[in-house]
Amino acid sequence: MSEQVRVCFIGAGNMANAGHYPALAEMDDVELVGICDLQEDRLTETADKYNVEGRFTNYREMLDQMQPDAVYIIMPPHHLYDLTIDCLEMGLNVFVEKPPGLTAHQATWMAKYADQNDAVGMVGWNRRFIPVLNYCRDKVLSYNSQVQQVISTFYKCHPETRGPYYRGAIDILTVDAVHAVDTLRWLAGGEVTKVASSVRKVHYDFDDSFTALVEFDNGCVGVLLANWRAGARVHQFELHTDGASAFINGDYESVIHADGEQFVERLDAKEVAGSDEHYRYYGFFDENRHFIDCVKSGAQPIASFEDSIKTMELVEQIYRSAW
Ligand SMILES: NC(=O)c1ccc[n+]([C@@H]2O[C@H](COP(=O)([O-])OP(=O)(O)OC[C@H]3O[C@@H](n4cnc5c(N)ncnc54)[C@H](O)[C@@H]3O)[C@@H](O)[C@H]2O)c1
The missing domain is CATH 3.40.50.720 (NAD(P)-binding Rossmann-like Domain)
Structure with missing residues (x-):
């Protein structure tokens, strides 16, 4: 090429x-x-x-x-x-x-x-390409590479007048909260072994609240919390290993704690990305760069179609396992 x-x-x-x-x-x-x-x-x-x-x-x-x-x-x-x-x-x-x-x-x-x-x-x-998320992930894993817990949250206040996505063509978890599902997998780093979940229609006549407990084969346990009738859009992640933790927010501030110290680092998403442009600090530039590099080399990307099957399967497991 x-x-x-x-x-x-x-x-x-x-x-x-x-x-x-x-x-x-x-x-x-x-x-x-x-x-x-x-x-x-x-x-x-x-x-x-x-x-x-x-x-x-x-x-x-x-x-x-x-x-x-x-x-x-x-x-x-x-x-x-x-x-x-x-x-x-x-x-x-x-x-x-x-x-x-x-x-x-x-x-x-x-x-x-x-x-x-x-x-x-x-x-x-x-989200896999958000600079501050990758900074925090690398830092926490440098203390201990065994991820113990991941919490992936995505909240929105879905407007009353909007109705379901695309007039009902697709559900919230598959089309949008799926970002939290994919990032849960990405941060956990293992293969899913067990899922328990609650899927509810709290406010609407379509599913708007999703809670899941996910066990991975590398010993990590993940929690997914997504709710489309929360106060406002909040999307953040927790990553815990032995003696180190990150509370990650790709829009605002992230914090790393370690060895009992409260604030090892406080990180502004824009400062870490070196840009105030949303497409830069929210991962779009880096994901596009990765795709173009893969096109040039012929390698499959880290967010390949093949890998994405597993995210779609986890979405389906969350529905299937709901009590
Ligand atoms: N990564 C993220 O954070 C994020 C955020 C929002 C949306 N999305 C995704 O982006 C995708 C697009 O969403 P959007 O909000 O930009 O939608 P959109 O409706 O604003 O844009 C879609 C465009 O596709 C065009 N289109 C549809 N069928 C076509 C066809 N056959 N040939 C040519 N053009 C056609 C439409 O005319 C429209 O302009 C969706 O899959 C959505 O889930 C991702």
Whole structure:
């Protein structure tokens, strides 16, 4: 592959514009060659902003004409599957946002098609790439590499007027609280062995409250707490090993405690990332850099389709084990 990576986008919506376009636009070895969106106003606005000449409303035409090395498919998860398989069958490297389809079954087939077509496939688990989260993880594990406990929390105050996501096409845990599920796995570092859970409809007529206890084969025990009728958006993680702990918040302040000392370090998420830009301090730049590096080397990413099957399976285990 040449030094320059030719990238096309399917989707010029909110997430693509908040995280992926600005991150890729900063990379000298990436060329944004084509954008496809069904909504022409979004297409024009994004293509003008990033100076992209290839503009399409039909993604197959875009891929035929632009011959990219990689495609970002950043669109609603219930419409994702067929486009992803089309791109993989063409041998293209593919980045999708979370979740990778609606089910572990769809994620499994995305992984199979990627493998059969020698394509790199990555899912946008951006929390795994948050600079302050990785700083805290490395620091805590430097005291003792045996993770004992992880607590992964995600709270939101889902507006009364909004209704279920995408008019009911997908549930909260699979589409959004799934970030907390994936980060729980990522910080625990082992394979899931047992799950016990509570899934409740506290406020809405759809599931809005999720509590799970997850045991891993490396001796770690994890707790997931997600509630979409809490006071406001709060998303944070606890990581404990023998004699060291981190309380991690990728938006604000994180704290490391060790050997009985209260504040070994207090860390501001933006200072650690060296930037006030959300796409930088919230992991989007680093996840995109990782994907482009994998496209160039042919290696599968740490957030591969294959690995993402396990996150989707854990979501399904949480539902199955609910009392
Ligand atoms: N990582 C995160 O923190 C995070 C945050 C928000 C959303 N997301 C994910 O990002 C994805 C997109 O969400 P969004 O909020 O940006 O959605 P959005 O609705 O703002 O954007 C999706 C875009 O895709 C376009 N589109 C749909 N079908 C198309 C097709 N067949 N061809 C071309 N364009 C098509 C739509 O016109 C729209 O502009 C979702 O999977 C969501 O779960 C991730």
